[in-house]
Amino acid sequence: MKHRAIKRRNIVIGIGTAAGAAVVGGAAVGAQAAPGGASRSAKDLGSLAFDPGAYTELTTTVTTQNGEMEVKYRFWKALTYVADPVDVKYQSLNVSVPVEIDGTAVDASDAPILLANSIGGYMPSSVADADGVGAGGPPMGGGAPGGGGTPGATTAPASGAGGETNETGGALSSNQLLAVAAGYVVVEPGARGRTLTNAQGGYYGTAPAVIVDLKAAVRYVRANKGRIPGDTERIVSAGTSAGGALSALLGASGDSRLYDSYLRELGAADASDAVFAVGAWCPITDLEHADGAYEWNWGTSPLKSGEQADRTVSEELSSQFAGYQARLKLRGLGGFGPLNARNYDDYLLKQYMRPSATTYLKGLSAADREAYLADNPFITWRDGRATFTWEDFVTHVGTRKKDAPAFDPFDLSSGENNEFGAGMTESRHFTVYGARNDSTGLENRRVAGDIPALLDLMNPMYHLGKGNPGRSRYWWIRLGTDDTDTSHVISANLAASASGLGDDVDHLYYWDQGHGANTDPADFIAWIARVTGHAKRSGRH
Numbered sequence: 001m002k003h004r005a006i007k008r009r010n011i012v013i014g015i016g017t018a019a020g021a022a023v024v025g026g027a028a029v030g031a032q033a034a035p036g037g038a039s040r041s042a043k044d045l046g047s048l049a050f051d052p053g054a055y056t057e058l059t060t061t062v063t064t065q066n067g068e069m070e071v072k073y074r075f076w077k078a079l080t081y082v083a084d085p086v087d088v089k090y091q092s093l094n095v096s097v098p099v100e101i102d103g104t105a106v107d108a109s110d111a112p113i114l115l116a117n118s119i120g121g122y123m124p125s126s127v128a129d130a131d132g133v134g135a136g137g138p139p140m141g142g143g144a145p146g147g148g149g150t151p152g153a154t155t156a157p158a159s160g161a162g163g164e165t166n167e168t169g170g171a172l173s174s175n176q177l178l179a180v181a182a183g184y185v186v187v188e189p190g191a192r193g194r195t196l197t198n199a200q201g202g203y204y205g206t207a208p209a210v211i212v213d214l215k216a217a218v219r220y221v222r223a224n225k226g227r228i229p230g231d232t233e234r235i236v237s238a239g240t241s242a243g244g245a246l247s248a249l250l251g252a253s254g255d256s257r258l259y260d261s262y263l264r265e266l267g268a269a270d271a272s273d274a275v276f277a278v279g280a281w282c283p284i285t286d287l288e289h290a291d292g293a294y295e296w297n298w299g300t301s302p303l304k305s306g307e308q309a310d311r312t313v314s315e316e317l318s319s320q321f322a323g324y325q326a327r328l329k330l331r332g333l334g335g336f337g338p339l340n341a342r343n344y345d346d347y348l349l350k351q352y353m354r355p356s357a358t359t360y361l362k363g364l365s366a367a368d369r370e371a372y373l374a375d376n377p378f379i380t381w382r383d384g385r386a387t388f389t390w391e392d393f394v395t396h397v398g399t400r401k402k403d404a405p406a407f408d409p410f411d412l413s414s415g416e417n418n419e420f421g422a423g424m425t426e427s428r429h430f431t432v433y434g435a436r437n438d439s440t441g442l443e444n445r446r447v448a449g450d451i452p453a454l455l456d457l458m459n460p461m462y463h464l465g466k467g468n469p470g471r472s473r474y475w476w477i478r479l480g481t482d483d484t485d486t487s488h489v490i491s492a493n494l495a496a497s498a499s500g501l502g503d504d505v506d507h508l509y510y511w512d513q514g515h516g517a518n519t520d521p522a523d524f525i526a527w528i529a530r531v532t533g534h535a536k537r538s539g540r541h
Contacts, residue, residue: 047083048269050076050095050224057099058132062181065522069181072100078128081220082213083267086192086204089126091266093189093217096133097229098180106183112532113221113230114179115187115250115275117214119243122419124193124205133186134173174521175238175279182525184534185230189217191246194419206421208457212262214250215273223269234532237472238279238524240516241485245285245460248477248494251278252460255470259457277474277531279524282515283494284486287416288431288455291405292321293487296341301400301484309404317405317433321489328465330496333505339496345390348488352509353393356481357386360511393481401484401515408434420454430455464497471498474531475505476524480513504531 043049055074062069076095078088085091097108119125176186191213196205218235225232239247253259254274263273286293295309295317302308322341330339332347339347357379361369373381378392388396403409407416408431417427428448429435435447456462463471475498479491488509495507506527510517518524529535 045223045269048081048220048223048267050079050220050227052227055097060132060177060180062177064178064181069102071098071181073098073133073180075132077130079220081189081217081268085266086209087196089128090124090190090192090196090205091213091216092127093187093220094127094130094133095228096176096180096186096188098183098185101181101183108183108185108229110231110534110537111184111229112234112236112276112528112534113185113187113232114175114528115189115214115218115221115235115237116176116179117189117191117237117239117243117246119191119193119210119239119246120241121415122194122210122242123415124196125190125243127188127190130188133180133188134176174518175524178521178525179528182529184525184528185228187217187221187235189214191217194415194421200424202424203421203426207419207454208259208262211246211249211253211458212259212266214246215253215259216263216266216268218250218273218275219263219269219271222273223271231532231534233276234534235275236277236279236528236532237275238281239283240281240518242284244280244283247278248280248283248285248460248475249458249463251275251280251472251475252463252468252498253457253470254468254472256463256468272470274470275472277476277528278472279476280491280494281478281518282480282483282485283460283477283491286459286461286490286493287407287419288459289321289324289461290407290486290490291431291433292317292319292324293489293493294400294402294406295404296321296344297487297489298394298400298484299404301394301397303403304399304401309400313404313437320433325489325493328461328493328497330493331500332496333499333507339493344489344492348492349388349390349393352488352492352507353481354386354388356509356511357388358384361386397482397484399484405431405434406486407431410434410437410439412438412440419458420451422448422450460494461497464494464501467501471501471503473503475503475507476527477505477507478510478518478520480510480515480517482512483515483517485515 055076057072058075059070059072062071074097078092078094080088080092082091098106100106117125176188179186192205192209194206197203221228221235222232237247237250255272295314299314299318325339325341331337332339332351334351336347336351361372361381362384364372373379376396378388378396380387407414408429412427412429420428420430422428429438430447430451432447435442435445438445475495477491477495479488495505499505510519513519
């Protein structure tokens with residue numbers, strides 16, 4: 001057993017959130033229970049057996065809406081979660097288990113487990129150098145969008161952002177820190193990503209490596225039931241941007257047999273990879289249809305240079321979106337009815353944009369609200385409600401982040417092209433339209449034969465469309481209204497698809513916020529307590 005000396009880390013985060021959200025809703029008072037009743041013996045698990053004693057005890061200070069909380073927790077660092085790793089630097093995870101909050105002992109043995117990835121831009125993510133909970137995260141350098149500036153908001157890099165690995169920063173650190181302050185167990189998995197190459201120059205982190213790794217991490221946690229603290233039946237996945245897409249994919253594809261051969265090759269634990277609930281912020285997903293959705297949404301918006309995207313390309317892609325949306329046969333939330341390209345703008349306004357603006361304006365003082373409305377005359381404020389047109393909303397957002405096509409450009413320049421690279425080939429087209437209009441000299445101008453299967457492995461909409469029985473039944477989806485990294489349709493379709501299957505969906509947009517915004521983290525922590533039943537078990541409501 002490796003008990004090491006206590007060391008202190010003081011981490012303070014400001015939280016701007018709605019009043020009344022429970023923060024310590026998961027903390028059951030009492031002595032820390034010793035792990036026991038494991039589903040498998042350590043011998044059965046071999047190298048994948050979790051060692052309950054191999055922790056460092058740390059102390060951190062977390063600033064919550066209820067003030068500062070001192071949290072003492074046990075920290076297990078860089079545990080390799082597969083028996084035959086390709087790269088242990090990335091195929092490892094950290095575990096944080098609170099044992100004392102503000103001097104009161106807590107028992108996290110049946111607490112929810114927050115599985116929080118820090119993946120941005122489908123890049124590699126490592127926890128190897130993290131020195132405590134919430135210390136790992138996407139690089140906060142080039143590509144991180146602006147917007148908002150609300151206290152408590154966090155950001156993640158845009159899809160395709162620069163940087164080699166995700167080892168510093170902390171786009172989701174507010175979620176992780178608030179989770180341990182609530183008495184939850186936090187698991188932070190690393191994963192391979194698209195830029196990794198071996199000595200011969202071969203790419204070993206492209207699709208579907210990242211989702212396979214996250215599934216293996218879930219299997220590791222589940223296989224160690226009774227040894228690793230926390231309720232392994234109540235794992236809640238969380239992620240932002242590409243990490244949000246992967247969180248949604250993890251939830252949608254639980255226990256799908258499509259990944260079995262990849263998991264066997266890694267020596268993943270023989271256990272379920274289903275997760276109970278999903279937290280997804282600005283998910284960059286449904287990549288094969290994202291170009292069309294983007295042009296439908298932002299086709300009239302200028303680039304930051306002031307120039308317009310190619311109108312022919314934009315209109316052709318927007319037309320493709322109309323056909324795709326019709327094939328989905330989705331119905332909007334709130335009893336809206338069938339969704340199609342002709343009424344989607346009305347749906348977004350009624351279900352998301354106007355309620356988002358209304359909530360924002362109600363939260364301002366009378367003087368600040370008057371000043372905001374004076375600066376934004378496109379909004380009509382009457383009887384405590386905001387109304388405006390779709391065209392005025394798009395104009396208000398301003399410029400678009402990406403040219404056309406946004407995700408599968410003709411010159412193979414996007415991070416998503418790299419995500420579908422293979423072998424010695426750095427980047428490949430993954431849409432027929434992109435390949436047909438290739439400008440790099442592609443010989444046959446067709447997508448490679450393995451691409452369709454890879455797209456299914458990487459798209460939560462595929463698994464939801466199949467009604468996968470192993471999927472999550474609870475969904476927390478968030479996006480900023482000013483986010484032009486992808487189309488607003490992408491997360492709205494995800495929400496509508498899950499809702500259409502009867503799942504519990506909590507989906508809203510943050511007004512005037514950009515890519516990666518997370519302005520209600522304490523509400524997310526309270527949501528976990530509610531949907532997992534932990535609020536009732538701990539006597540907190």
